[in-house]
Amino acid sequence: MIYLQLFWEFFKVGLFTVGGGLASLPFLYDISDRTGWYTHAQLADMIAISESTPGPIGINMATYVGFTSAGVVGSVLATLGFIIPSIIIVSIVSRFLKKFSENKLVKGAFYGLRAVSVALICAALVSVVKISLINIPLFQETGAILDLISIPGILLAAACYFVLKKWNPHPVFVLGGSAIVGILLGFVGLM
Amino acid sequence: MKELLELFLAFARIGGLTFGGGYAMLPMLQREVVENKGWATEAELMDYYAVGQCVPGVIAVNTAVFVGNKVKGLLGAIAASLGVVAPSLVIIVAIAAFIQSFSELEIVQNAFAGIRVAVCVLIFTAIVKLFKKAIVDKFTFVLFAIVFALTVFVDISPIIFVIIAAIAGIIVKCVKEGKAK
Numbered sequence: 001m002i003y004l005q006l007f008w009e010f011f012k013v014g015l016f017t018v019g020g021g022l023a024s025l026p027f028l029y030d031i032s033d034r035t036g037w038y039t040h041a042q043l044a045d046m047i048a049i050s051e052s053t054p055g056p057i058g059i060n061m062a063t064y065v066g067f068t069s070a071g072v073v074g075s076v077l078a079t080l081g082f083i084i085p086s087i088i089i090v091s092i093v094s095r096f097l098k099k100f101s102e103n104k105l106v107k108g109a110f111y112g113l114r115a116v117s118v119a120l121i122c123a124a125l126v127s128v129v130k131i132s133l134i135n136i137p138l139f140q141e142t143g144a145i146l147d148l149i150s151i152p153g154i155l156l157a158a159a160c161y162f163v164l165k166k167w168n169p170h171p172v173f174v175l176g177g178s179a180i181v182g183i184l185l186g187f188v189g190l191m
Numbered sequence: 192m193k194e195l196l197e198l199f200l201a202f203a204r205i206g207g208l209t210f211g212g213g214y215a216m217l218p219m220l221q222r223e224v225v226e227n228k229g230w231a232t233e234a235e236l237m238d239y240y241a242v243g244q245c246v247p248g249v250i251a252v253n254t255a256v257f258v259g260n261k262v263k264g265l266l267g268a269i270a271a272s273l274g275v276v277a278p279s280l281v282i283i284v285a286i287a288a289f290i291q292s293f294s295e296l297e298i299v300q301n302a303f304a305g306i307r308v309a310v311c312v313l314i315f316t317a318i319v320k321l322f323k324k325a326i327v328d329k330f331t332f333v334l335f336a337i338v339f340a341l342t343v344f345v346d347i348s349p350i351i352f353v354i355i356a357a358i359a360g361i362i363v364k365c366v367k368e369g370k371a372k
Contacts, residue, residue: 015250016353021249022317026342026349033346035330041307048306049286051313055206056216058249063276063283068291075284079276086248090256091268093246101242104368110245112360114325115334116352118318121299123342125314131321132307152249153308175309182305183298186276 002070003077005035010062010081018110019117021058023052024082025124028065037069044128052172058082133157156181194263195255195270200256201228202274209251230262251275316339330363 009031010114017024025047032038038046045066059079066078093100100106130136132153139148159181160174181187201223209216217240224230231239236258243253252272261272293299328334338352 012350016247016350017249018247018353019244019321022314024249025314030349044307044310045290045303047312048303049283049290051310053279053282053286054208055282056209056249056251056275059252059276059279060207060283063279063318064287067284067287070282075280075287079280083248083252083272083276086246086252087265087268087272089246090243091249091260091265092258094241094260097238097242101238101245103372104364106245108364109357109359110363111331112334112356112358112359113353114321115229115331115360116338116356118321118325119335120342120349120352121314121318121321122339122356125311125318126343128307128314130310132304132311145283152293156305156308157312159310162314164312164316171309174313178305178309179302180305182301182303182308183306185301185303187301188297 001032002037003073006037006066006070006074006078007081009035010066010078011084013062014082014085017058018113021056021061022121022124023117024058024061026120028061029124029127031065035069038065040127041131042068044131047128048175052175152187195266197228197275198259198262198267198270199277202259202271203277205255206251207277207278216254220254224258230258235261334359 013024013031014029017027029040032040032043043065046061046064050057050064053060059082062078062082066075068074069078077191092112132150133151135147137147141147156178160178163169163174163177205216205219205223209219220236220240221233225233225236236254239254239257240250243250243257246253252275255271255275256268259267259269261267263270290299326335334356338356340348342349342352
């Protein structure tokens with residue numbers, strides 16, 4: 001029963017995601033590996049669209065993964081599963097708000113959690129790099145180190161980084177610009 | 192009932208009009224919650240927002256639950272959080288359905304090959320910002336390095352790391368404070 005499973009998987013994501021929407025990424029890769037509902041490449045595209053549309057990124061990704069896995073009902077169930085832990089936990093916390101934020105145990109837990117959250121997002125970045133900037137199958141075939149990295153990909157990444165640092169535009173412009181470069185250069189053939 | 196509907200609509204506006212969530216949402220929250228509706232004071236909103244980052248889940252939803260709770264209890268919390276997610280559901284499902292039917296086209300595949308490169312860079316810049324806030328001493332750096340290496344090379348559920356990190360953080364903080372005394 002994929003609907004129940006989707007709800008349960010996203011309930012767990014909602015319960016263990018700490019530190020904002022991007023922190024849910026490693027959990028989404030984990031679900032992809034275990035269930036095969038969607039591929040890593042599809043997930044990378046979902047991240048791009050979630051960053052370019054209105055609404056919290058975490059919610060957008062849950063909705064998108066739910067839809068890809070099991071249609072409209074799937075998207076509703078994934079989103080509900082994702083937010084129900086929040087509703088329960090925050091409703092409890094709001095009864096003793098001041099005590100909570102000054103609690104020693106809470107502070108200690110978040111001291112460790114923030115570090116792990118960054119590590120998990122880094123690992124998610126590695127997964128995206130694997131399907132966008134490096135070509136492992138080609139490298140295994142030829143053994144040439146130059147075949148491992150995609151030069152056009154690296155150049156485009158450098159350009160994106162420069163634009164972000166220099167003008168700090170909204171991500172949608174960087175994503176849109178990269179889409180145009182991809183179309184004009186025929187990026188699939190260059191990889 | 193009228194208040195629940197108002198909560199739902201106000202948070203649907205906030206969800207539907209903010210790109211990127213997180214910090215981008217704060218000005219919208221201030222306008223709707225503090226200035227237009229008077230549901231919370233500026234100071235209360237800042238508390239909700241700060242604690243909203245320190246509990247599991249998405250910051251936008253956590254803040255909505257706080258405000259909803261204050262206005263109308265648990266039902267208010269449910270109405271407000273459903274409001275935040277409603278625009279995402281509609282917009283994403285529409286886009287996803289559209290892309291699904293065109294994903295085979297060469298032009299779409301080329302566009303996404305380019306977009307994935309940009310996604311790498313966006314995640315990287317987000318990590319740089321988070322890294323400075325989270326990796327503050329030797330312990331956090333070691334924790335970061337171990338979890339990163341294990342996640343990349345071994346197949347372990349992230350849930351286990353989250354639980355271990357919370358416990359390790361509490362222990363290390365307690366030991367440090369013990370030494371300080």
